[in-house]
Amino acid sequence: MPLHRPESLSAALELLQGGRAVALAGGTDLYPALRDGTPPPEMVDLTRVDGLRGISRSETGWRIGGATTWTQVLKADLPPLFNGLKAAAREVGSVQIQNTGTVAGNLCNASPAADGVPALLALDAEVELAAPSGTRRMPLGDFITGPRATHLAPGEILTALLIPEADGRGAFFKLGARRYLVISIAMVSAVVETEGDAIKSARLAVGACSPVARRLPALEAALAGKTISQAGQAALTYDYPELSPIDDVRAGAGYRREAVATLVARAIGQAALTDKEVPHVA
């Protein structure tokens, strides 16, 4: 089984044509998923491809390269807008997983429980997809189509995530059956922009409670102009029609619904805090 380690995007793309080779980033989804099964005939390691690693800023926004690891996200100097993404980065597996696992891998693997997805949905991220014929862009919300399903065409590479510049602050909460290193029962991300005591805009996303993580447009619209505590209240009484949680080994659907409301309220509150206000944790 050859493992290719190209250094340019064009070489990587060329290697991926023909349908035999599979893209490999950190391998933290790909390898465990093989279990005892047969490995793919060829793999193309993307982590050495020039320009695919790291985070940069342009006039319009931020670019997270398609081979950027979670640790790189954590260590990057980013504005409070990214607090949710950073909190998610800290909760993806363990430090070892964060050192090797990538943001793009998390999205392409498209698990309903992928912790990166809600945080990036709340940031209105777009994916940039490269093929030998050229590059296309699409909102993350469109890119992931179902559990383990995306619009990634055969031979395509996710070269970057593009995040529009915005004010506001992010937050992320993950709920699991143990404190750490756990597959989420539910997770919530919020990006909130405030004006005085009132919410100017809120972007909210929920994961592990539907086949694909979902934004909550109706609740977001309802929050504009509300105070933080009114917003928390609204989150607790909202009925979350976007979600369709199921019973599984991790928790029941009913619990997920109930817990999500709390997590959304908590995330809104957390996102609205300034750096000086440290929240209470047990």
Place this chain on the structure above:
Amino acid sequence: MTKTFRMDEAQPRLLDETGQGIVGAPLDRPEGPKKVSGRAAYAADGLPENAAHGVLVRATIAQGRVTKIDESSVSDVSGLLGVFHGPKMTRNPAQGMAGEAPVQPGDEVHYHGQPIALVVAESFEAARDAAQRLAVSYDADTDVITDPSRSETHEQDDPETAGDFEAAFAASEVTLDRTYTTPPHAAAAMEPHAAVAEWEGDAVTLRGALQMLRFNKKELADSLGIDPDKVRILSPYIGGGFGSKLGIGPEAVAAALAARELGRPVRVVMTRQTVFDSVLRRTETSQRLRLGADKDGTLRALSHDDRVSNIRDEGFAEPVSQASQFLYGAEGLSFTQTLARICRTPAGSVRAPGEAVGMLALEQAMDELAEELGMCPVELRLKNLPDKNPMTDQPFSATRLADCLREGAEQFGWGERKPMGERREGDWYVGMGMASAARSNMLIKSAARVRLTGDGAVVETDMTDIGTGSYAILGQITAEMLGLPIAQVEVRLGDTSFPGASGSGGSFGASSAGSATFLAAKAIRETLAERMGCSLSELTLQNGIARGGNREVPLSQLVDGELVEEASVESGSTADSHFSAGFGAHFAEVAVHAYTGEVRVRRMLGVMAMGRILNEKTARSQALGGMIWGIGSALTEKLTHDPRTGHLATRDLANYHVPAHADVPGDLKVVFLEERDDMANPIQTKGIGELGISGAGAAILNAVRNACGARVYDMPATPDRVITAMDAAGF
């Protein structure tokens, strides 16, 4: 022939009189540096030249028969050496101390995941590929019972009783009748089960991951149909066992069968999923506790009935009510066990079989009773401590349970405990809980050899060190007895060519192998006294110098060549005249999130009296590990079976939730109370490996109740269950 010492009467506390001062000291484990630098060779390491690789093929039906294994389906795999199956393949690991072959089911399948064949190839990859693709045909049974509550074959024991439970229960002023359930658990040792088998003529050497070599040798011989003298097992380092490596496993038998056939060494390493599927699990339990008491808290009636499960033809049934039978006592006692036969991964011993799950129920029931009585849970326990085993009338050999309870309450700040639901910090309810700890203690036949070579000594026994500290403590006992610096003692373990020990199980390894080592060293002391021309009581050995009869002689002068003694110990009449058990008290403080039901353990304290402590550091480590298991059993650990096939759905460490570091509080404390158990064995020790878990989970669950009113009857108390229970309690 080595003479066997029988424990028929209390023995002098020699280890308190010797002068080296090393027994009990918190010494590092001597093999530690090897382990953390990757130089300790575990079973799968150090592959012999020319070794072939085997991968187990496992059944994909719940019950039935294998009708065909089509070897031609993998004939294209390059490097394939053979597909092995047949009447000698074993269904599952032997139960602890079986000493004979496990069930050899031939072409029958008794559970999903049962090993049915071994594919061997030149490389691991080729073997794995072929194992994956091997075509197997089955004749599958329909209507297979995988759920113990639906099982039609219930084997019910007669109740074990003392007094008249029903009458005492009826006469009690306050009664409680509760049912608790616990899910199946996995040992989840870090090192996967592995074996390397190599034949020389008609004798086989097996490098295995095994806990009890004296028994394993017979089990392997019986499985293969050869004489035990033709089997040598090496297990010098073991990456955790917790009961899962007590008996010879399918990987070892299959490796030996294939290696014999192929005439070359064969290695078999289980994948993590195979370990979960094919190694003995802990049974799920359903436990009914009935307690009756007078208003002043005196227990009058106690009944603990349980239902456990196992696969057909396995003799083991988790002794769920073990501690309930001796911990408190009452006028009327009754214990009935029911064993349901089902098609699931077979059940066996997992750390503290019995107490680990039984005390989760008993000690929660005691907490509920205290609440009904309006009594402090510590007081309720103090009020009901017997001085004899209430079922057998044997006096306890040594118990400091009352001291553990009092000392624990004091050190933990139990007096600060608030009424239920009254302590809140932000979104978190905070509460405290406690539980007693108890675990019965045993002495198992064990032998050891000690060689004194002047300025150094060597200990040899087939005892194992499963991460517990055997290397450390056996060295310490020898150094203490022979007056040597610890660096001068070498301990050799895990080789059946050495004298046979108890092995590691039931927390009896240190006491049993330690006593044998002690007795061998004691015999050497006798020779040394003779050579010194002094009486034994006059002899002092310290830092390599013998003193006595007004003489001072370096051991190196006293011993030219070697002094070798072998000793063997077994339990005797003190095991009948007295009842020995370790006791302790667990205290926990938890925070429960008011809206998500997440539980965070904030601090825990275990106060334990477990006989003489041989090494304060390794003993503490055992106690801490046990308490962390307590966290797992209370809050996170649960094997889930697919109801259709009985196949495990949570068969890796991502889905079987042992506590992560972040679940374990930094403030996790163990206090040992000084104790000597004169009736237990000649070194006055008790078992320590399992007491830490016994009761620990109940302390956490009782703290959850105190925090937020939630009493979860189906363990573990995952956030969803806590929220539901909080709702039920009106919080």
